Amino acid sequence: MSEPLLSVEDLRVGFTTEGGRLQAVDGVSFGVAPGEVLAIVGESGSGKSVTAQTILGLTRSPNATIEGSVRLRGTELVDAGEAELRQVRGAQIGMVFQDPMTSLNPVYRVGGQIVEAIRAHGSDTSKEAARERAIELLDSVGIVDAERRVDDYPHEFSGGMRQRAMIAMALALEPEVLIADEPTTALDVTIQAQILRLLEGLNRERNLATILITHDLGVVAEVADRVLVMYAGRVVEEGALDEIFYDPQHPYTWGLLGSLSRIDRPRPHRLPQISGAPPSLISLPEGCAFRTRCPHEFAKCSQQPPLEAKLADGAGHADRCWLDLERKREKRQVGGRIGLEAPS
């Protein structure tokens, strides 16, 4: 694997809110190399979206504290000026959001919005050339009859077409990094499958470094190379795709894998569930944030476990759990599968 293009080092993002101070992202580190798809998995409040937005400087505000480092080809972005960041956004890092309905401007033509993105960064591109480029881009993301559809308004596009248009816009300036935040969550499954294939193809053709943020482990299994599992602002486990699915080390990962209803397996009588709810970031439990929901909690869990690689063969496979390897292998087996034993 080549050197990371984008590297995040001990990123910490805190917000002062009416209810108190909270640490939305607490010491997150990772790198993404060209051609690699890194999936960040987590539930609401896990810090996955805040991490992505902070890379692009979108979380800066008077009540936010941002520490740590985000480097793109060695250039530090955390303390970069607004003007410098504007050059990075779009041109070097493209972003696709969840809801294509609200991220396109309804009163401008789809093509016009792509033209605007191109010309905002390279004012020497003529309008005609930018329009040609917009048609090419729409065609490359699979919009049929792009020459005519370029003049449509967003409401004339279906949900899947709008997401394709958003991807075209994110790629307009040929960025090296693509951040996709729940890009298929608002779409129907048949459309989701098409968009995932599109993202995968683009990743390969353009050698993009892709960060895919999702809550859906099915989506992860289809496209990711590496996976970061986040819980309450921290990375609780990271590893290669197969390591996370077939040799998961953190009880939260076991719970996520175990609670899925799968159409390719006989259904269990009851779905294995993770008890309780994610903790409030304002009053996190001392130590491991998952311990209040974990059936395997023991005395040591009141201290924060470090994110460490413990397996002999996988240096890139790390987790935050105090259980030893043997105990994990035994405890994660529930009814012959990986899962989290229901608390009594």
Place this chain on the structure above:
Amino acid sequence: MASGDPLIEVTDLVKHFPIKSGLLIDREVDQVRAVDGISFNVASGQTLGLVGESGSGKSTACRAMLQLLKPTSGSVRFEGQEISGLSRREMRPLRRQMQMIFQDPYASLNPRKRVGQIVGSPLQLQGIASGAELRKQVQELLERVGLSSEHYDRYPHEFSGGQRQRIGIARAIALKPKLVVADEPVSALDVSIQAQIVNLLDDLQDELGLTYVFVAHDIGVVRHVSDRIAVMHDGKIVEEGNADQVCERPADPYTKKLLAAVPIPDPRESRARRQATLRSA
């Protein structure tokens, strides 16, 4: 009624919405055939899963079935009684028998009302309980859905998405209905919470003998909860059958396409499936 008899029978149900045009005089120029002649039965105590993509007509079908939307034509029988075409007044005594759970637990609870009032209002409106008795019944309901009786005086904003969905469920079962229609009840919830709500609905079905119509776009969840599954596409039911059979041996081409698109959370199987698709292409 004996378990196994149909609780609800829907025959040739149609709901068309007119498309109108013209400035002064609205002329009907066309129709959206949202529900275009569907038929199904749900046996007492069983669950029918209704799956389909957005725009397939599954939510409209439920609303027309419950007479929340006036059907264009067709018949809906509840315990043998024809309810299609009944007036609001005539429907009122039947309403307590059929309740609904909605998708968005943030939008379906009145933010200005306390939890006790939200869950208690059906009991109050139907004149079943009031005063101390009402409070007691509501507190029992809250405990039954996994909340605490102390939550009675709280407001919806103090609860998480999963807890709010529990409040919506408590309200739906307050009148001991026979039929509960759940429209995407878990799709707005986090993965770790979805299983809790699905298990809760399962338990309530066993305890209270409920009959469910479970609407969702997630075929994995639908298969888990359903005895039978009906697949909707463009306002029609393209396939209906035993839940395992529909998922394991789909007959209709659209059902096959839908199942093939469901991502499988298993990298090895997902790779094998992609290679198989490449070979067949």
